[in-house]
Amino acid sequence: MKVFSRLVFVSLWAVVVLAAQDRPPNIVIIFGDDIGYGDIGVFGHPTIRTPHLDRMAHEGQKWTNFYAAASVCTPSRAGLLTGRLPVRSGMMHDRVRVLFPESWSGLQQSEVTIAEMLKQKDYAAMHVGKWHLGHLPDYLPTKQGFDAYYGIPYSNDMDATQPGDKRRHALLHPDRIDYWNVPLMRDEETIERPANQYTVTKRYTEEAVKFIEKNKDRPFFLYLAHTMMHVPLFRSQEFTDRSMAGIYGDAMEEVDWSVGQVLDALRRNGLAENTFAVFTSDNGPWLIFDTHGGSAGLLREGKGSTWEGGMRVPAIVWRPGTIPAGTTQTGMGSTLDLMATVAAMTGTKMPDDRKMDGYDLGGAMKMTSPSPRNEMFYWRGTRLFAARLGDYKAHFFTQTGYRDRGETRQNPPLLYHLGRDPGEEHDISRENRGVVARIRKLAQEHELDIDEVENQLAKIGDRN
Amino acid sequence: MKVFSRLVFVSLWAVVVLAAQDRPPNIVIIFGDDIGYGDIGVFGHPTIRTPHLDRMAHEGQKWTNFYAAASVCTPSRAGLLTGRLPVRSGMMHDRVRVLFPESWSGLQQSEVTIAEMLKQKDYAAMHVGKWHLGHLPDYLPTKQGFDAYYGIPYSNDMDATQPGDKRRHALLHPDRIDYWNVPLMRDEETIERPANQYTVTKRYTEEAVKFIEKNKDRPFFLYLAHTMMHVPLFRSQEFTDRSMAGIYGDAMEEVDWSVGQVLDALRRNGLAENTFAVFTSDNGPWLIFDTHGGSAGLLREGKGSTWEGGMRVPAIVWRPGTIPAGTTQTGMGSTLDLMATVAAMTGTKMPDDRKMDGYDLGGAMKMTSPSPRNEMFYWRGTRLFAARLGDYKAHFFTQTGYRDRGETRQNPPLLYHLGRDPGEEHDISRENRGVVARIRKLAQEHELDIDEVENQLAKIGDRN
Incomplete structure (x- = not known):
């Protein structure tokens, strides 16, 4: 009897283990806004403290020639989620460089996102944070493969309540949260307006952790796109005046804390080894805002420009046991490559009826082959x-x-x-x-x- | 009999262990030349690969507000070794900024160096590399507390054999090693002239490792001051055209390899936990040499200047088990503090008959207290x-x-x-x-x- 029950136990255990091994990896993409190449400790910033991102790099891999798909927000995000240059999806314009509250379009439903691709394997998918691919009903995350959404749908410096001459002051003096009448949405509804931006990083993080906990027994895709470090900068009370680097440092250290919370949730639930996590940024630092803008380190220029500081972004990839710890990859990569990389590691298929612009970076991450990307x-x-x-x-x-x-x-x-x-x-x-x-x-x-x-x-x- | 011999063995072992615990830590200072704040992977360089320095930081601690004692070579080295501002020892001048082959003085014997201080506890002490505190008999390392010396006694761009108009070309085209008629010395003798600079990093490393192996059973002080990355740049055959970053990257990657060799020698001999190792640089990058000069990252200016890029240098401290791994210290420190720090951790005494300029950084390294340095x-x-x-x-x-x-x-x-x-x-x-x-x-x-x-x-x- 004892032997029999042990047999049953062992068999059940084997089934569970095999199922877990069979389960494709969870995907977590953490996307910062306007975070410059040099804004992170392990990328060289001397006074902003980012112990959680540094640890992510020590346990994972730093990419030092990694590019956003564009030098500004909307097209960069379109590129990341579709694996296609935004100029292919109509998401780039010479003068109207991003979507605005007055825009009445967005990423077309005919485009296929990473979230939609992962539905082939029944991934739970949530987008938390800044969307900026269309805020009207036809263009929301829930129309692009995400089961759920929580966040501010466009940039936090939009919907100004007062005339333009007060705008720059408000951008640099975050004492009046209601200057910016931006909505906070859950799924397809606005639940708060103006969004309380003081707590937005904290609440995004809570939503992200909740999503991980809830879906720990099935494959999931979390796309956490912080509203920070886009001006106007805000941070919660715990992070106010905590850093050496002023409000920029405060807000960046809260984003770093958030990364730590997400990775801790993965570790706590035994998901670390079966999760591929990426941290990167949508474009370079917004240099026109002095100490409220970040730093591109030794790279030239920043956001909006096609000099390296505008499009080369900090990037850390993490999958303990698969990606060798503490390594640096100097080969080229791009957010455009995330879709192909995720497709290969999850056994899903990208659309084959259109031109794609990505490469599978899996081998380069394992350091078993050079990066297949040789041009940008x-x-x-x-x-x-x-x-x-x-x-x-x-x-x-x-x-x-x-x-x-x-x-x-x-x-x-x-x-x-x-x-x-x-x-x-x-x-x-x-x-x-x-x-x-x-x-x-x-x-x-x-x-x-x-x-x-x-x-x-x-x-x-x-x-x- | 068996029990008895076991007892003897255990007792002997206890004596050895107690003696080892009692033994003050070995001190290893690795000093780069003209290595800029941004020249190392873990300090943000995107294309120079420094896996050994990165590992040193992952196992140790990065200091991001750490200063050389001066913005050029000679005074910086005087400050490091004496714990006193070089202006106190007469080692700074407004126009003659460093020592030259035509100089007939150097660091005075009345100055007390770290090597001399450590003689209180009978440390074996060796200087390998660039001295630059006087090349005439009265001023050599052997007159300043070092038992042995091996290296080029001043900068590698001195003793030019041809007129000045060919100098800049020779500085940037290291195809003629004999353009620079610099001596290589052992103790007080010149053993090679011109020094074969192609292999100088490699040979310094071999000497350093030999010194560690030879002294593994007693406390030692190794001061390894690389001739690189001072122009003219040279590297051995194994590192030629190996990096993405040209000759600067090649030579820097060889210095990084050297750091790896030294730390490996410590690990291999079971000395890691009882050795305090520091890596830092004598001043900022020599920007006038284009891609033959390094980078200060986001800091302004370079070598010779009192902007941050001239004097803030990359610094990594390492003592496994004592200094918490993978941490970053953003408090202030200086090479001026190394003497006081070493004095405290070895139980030796600094001279008390003169003004000193250093602080004990031990608590800040352990992260048990903030850095005592609040001014520079x-x-x-x-x-x-x-x-x-x-x-x-x-x-x-x-x-x-x-x-x-x-x-x-x-x-x-x-x-x-x-x-x-x-x-x-x-x-x-x-x-x-x-x-x-x-x-x-x-x-x-x-x-x-x-x-x-x-x-x-x-x-x-x-x-x-």
């Missing part, structure tokens, strides 16, 4: 400003971040070697005309590969 | 250019690194908050006149505390 295209609106091939980057046009002094056509293109000169300081186009010609050809072929599509960001204001 | 003085030659108090830094004079465009007197002083604005971009002196006044007072008191001494760097060329 830097779009600004609907025009290709720069392209990288291997270590070389050519700029065909340059323009500084958000200070709209207009573009400069570079002919011949500027050329930088990003290995030796990551700060893009020494133009070497004269000595390397062959390299310039090769990148120019690559860029031309790439542009020919982009089909014309209906622009969704142009759909703003008066419909007539 | 930025001397350029014999004048105080800037001072830091807490997070605030005031500049009384500014001057760019080595490009000698002359100094600018800042009146009122420029003021920066280094917590919120580590890149020294936003002068806030107007809004903080009280802080400026406080730092000015601190600076005046400090200047009054500096006694006039004979200048040793002025002793150059003709003795008459």
